[in-house]
Amino acid sequence: VDKDVIKTFKNPLVKNAGFIVMKSNFFSSAVMKTSAISLEFRKRYLSNPKNPNAFETNAVVFEGPEDYRSRINDENLNIDENSILMIRGCGPVGYPGSGEVVNMQPPDRLLKKGINTLPTIGDGRQSGTSESPSILNVSPESAIGGSLLIVKTGDKIKVDLNNSRIDLLISDEEIANRKKNIKIPKLKNQTPWQEISRSLVGQLETGACLETESVYLDITNTKGMPRHSH
Structure with a gap:
């Protein structure tokens, strides 16, 4: 192996x-893009001298980008600088x-x-290339029953970069009760390729690979050369 490469x-x-x-008390893993944290973001959310690099915020939940675009400027959502925008139904399966x-x-009035x-x-x-310090790749995703589904608009969430934690600030009992009542959304396939992908793909935390890939490693040695098509 060339260690320069x-x-x-x-x-x-x-x-x-x-x-x-x-890590979290309601999902397995996620990734936060800290390289995109701006001075403005750091000053507003991460500069509390009593609890640096951590903040509490109120969830505003959207069911996909279409829902986000249609409701982001709805004043009844009461979105302010203390809100965290959550989007679900956007994973490898969903x-x-x-x-x-x-x-x-943010909504136009905050911009x-x-x-x-x-x-x-x-x-x-x-x-x-996005400049947003988003929390991405939440796994498992909501489309397969992941616990983003238990979050409700108005729930308080704590983000703690020092401890690499994102926690839903409700009791363990309430989390368990909500998980019992999760309703997995029904998905509609628009193409045969969507159906095939959804039946085989894994989660983002493991690379969103086809889960059968381990069967097809070192193909020429284990299965022989595939036939030519001409």
Whole structure:
């Protein structure tokens, strides 16, 4: 292995990467894009001297990008600088293919006040060039019963970068009760390829790979060369 090309754990290209792997009391894992944390975001959310790099926020839940676009400016949602925008139904199975839709903008009235970024979280992705410090790749996704489904608009969520945690601030008993009542959304396949993908794809925390890939490693040695088609 050329160690100038493939770095070792002891000699990384960058010691502290631009993201944090987060754990939670209501999902298995997620990734936060810390490289996109702006001075504005840090000042507003991460500069409490009593609890630096941590903040509490109120959830506003959207069922996919269409719901977000139709309701983001609804004043009845009471979205303010203390809100976290949550989007679900956007993972490898739900979207399908996992949509780049987690980096949601604040409502227009906050943008006009100079609040350009709110915390966001979801089971989808975002572009690598996006400047939003989103919490991405929440696994397991809501489409397969992941516990983003238990979150309700108005719930308090704590984000703690020091401990790599995102926690829903309700009792363990309430979390358990909500999980018992999860209703997995019904999905409609628009193409045969969506149906095939949804039946085989894994979660973002394991790479969103086809779960059968381990059967097809080292093909030429284990199964022989596939036949030519001409």
